[in-house]
Amino acid sequence: MKGIVLVLNAGSSSLKFAAFEAGEGALPARCAGQIEGIGAAPRFTARDAGGAKIAERDWQGGGAPASHAAALGEIIGWLEGALQGAPVIAVGHRVVHGGPDFAEPMLIDLGIMAELQELVALAPLHQPHNLAGITAAARRFRGVPQVACFDTAFHRTQPPVADTFGLPPAFHAQGIRRYGFHGLSYEYIARRIAEEDAALGAGRLVVAHLGNGASLCGILDGRSQGSSMGFTALDGLPMGTRCGQLDPGVVLHMIDTLKMSTAEVTKLLYNGSGLKGMSGISQDVREIEAAGGPAAEAALAYFAHRVKREIAALAAALGGIDALIFTAGIGENARGLRARICEGLDFMGLRLDAARNAANAPEIGQDGAPVRILVRRTDEERMIAAHTMRVVTAARAA
Incomplete structure (x- = not known):
């Protein structure tokens, strides 16, 4: 598959993005950036693969995006020129909370979205905006596969003593347990260290x-x-x-x-x-x-x-x-x-x-x-891109 794997990381007032070239082996970065201050004083910045700033905008003249959907529209409009027509073939999303059931990246469908919506109360600062980013991307990229990558998934290997609270077992069965977060960052760092020094x-x-x-x-x-x-x-x-x-x-x-x-x-x-x-x-x-x-x-x-x-x-x-x-x-x-x-x-x-x-x-x-x-510099976006490519490739081969 050739094209662009787009990674979106939606926060409470920001939408980060990164674009990677899909293909065999490595995923070369094309560009990355964000719109921060959504709903207040939005500011757009983008950088090339080497980290040099290549775009900047603050909408002081009006017309600023007031929602994540609007911010995504601004990002896509800019990307269409920056990517010179290369098609987006998959979109990967950071989702903070995967609950007890999501231990690996998943293709997103209506059923998955409904389950993730039920976890909003466990991550109120992040989950609603993660899901808003998914909804906005689904409308913009109709038919393009989207993949949810969970910050909690990396920690599902924890032993029982690290996974539980001192409560009756019935509560653990109901999902009240230690999930851990920032898993995409930890997974990236663990892999990088292993590559440097086995x-x-x-x-x-x-x-x-x-x-x-x-x-x-x-x-x-x-x-x-x-x-x-x-x-x-x-x-x-x-x-x-x-x-x-x-x-x-x-x-x-x-x-x-x-x-x-x-x-x-x-x-x-x-x-x-x-x-x-x-x-x-x-x-x-x-x-x-x-x-x-x-x-x-x-x-x-x-x-x-x-x-x-x-x-x-x-x-x-x-x-x-x-x-x-x-x-x-x-x-x-x-x-x-x-x-x-x-x-x-x-x-x-x-x-x-x-x-x-x-x-x-x-x-x-x-x-x-x-x-x-x-x-070490973490790179959650690259981890998401790698997971997204793997999931989409497996789905197409099935």
Whole structure:
């Protein structure tokens, strides 16, 4: 099959895209970009395969897209020129929550869409927009196969002790379990490390996906053994606006004693907590570091502390650690936070090289240290494209 595999990643106010050339073997990237600020002040940017900016627009003169469907129309209109008439032969979508039943990428049909709609309550910040992107693409590309790639699927290899809560088994049977998220990112990193170093790829990896959404995953022989996130994407680390791990008694207290409604609690925990809520400044680490002050320092210190705890916990679950890998926006770029996180972990064999860390080198640990410390760029879009091509090819061969 020749043509373009289009990848869409729909967020609450953004629509990211990437285009890859379909064919035998590798999937060369053609271009990528996004429209952010949908519904407010949209801004379109696109880059070529080398990362150079090739398009930009902010609609200050009016006519800005106010929905994901409208944003997709703008993207497709631009792509028609950029791709020089190459046909889109498949569309791959990131879907945050696959529930207990979706453990691998799936061709999307009406039945699948109905099942995914039932999972909206488990990922309210993401799932509705993922599904909106699918609907918009189905209208735009009639007859073109679409594939859902799930952030939870990678974690379905977790052992029972990492998959369950301390509740009666009936709740687990109803789907109340630890799902884990950011699976497409973890899968990409696990495969990349295995390609670079087969022995390390088969070893005990703790991967820190640190961005506006943040989590850690313990990986053994390329398979997830545990994640800091659980039933929803609220659990585990503090994030840009999400609280992370919280005593459930706090929620009961908010509802019963403080008389907060469930809607108020939901808004607080998803949108008003984490780095933004603690610092009172921003969810952006760069802005928090630049602002300084006691609240900013407390927010950054808490974030680093929780990451450090999860690293140790996952190392214990894996029976040791061979490498710590930082990825995603904060993990790939926030040198100061990486230093905070690694400080005091010498007892685990993690020894940061300050100069390498400051230079943002691919390997930032000291030579000869028992545990390697790596920085790798994640590429969820490429992982989605690979899955999409595989699923579509198999479907056509069946």
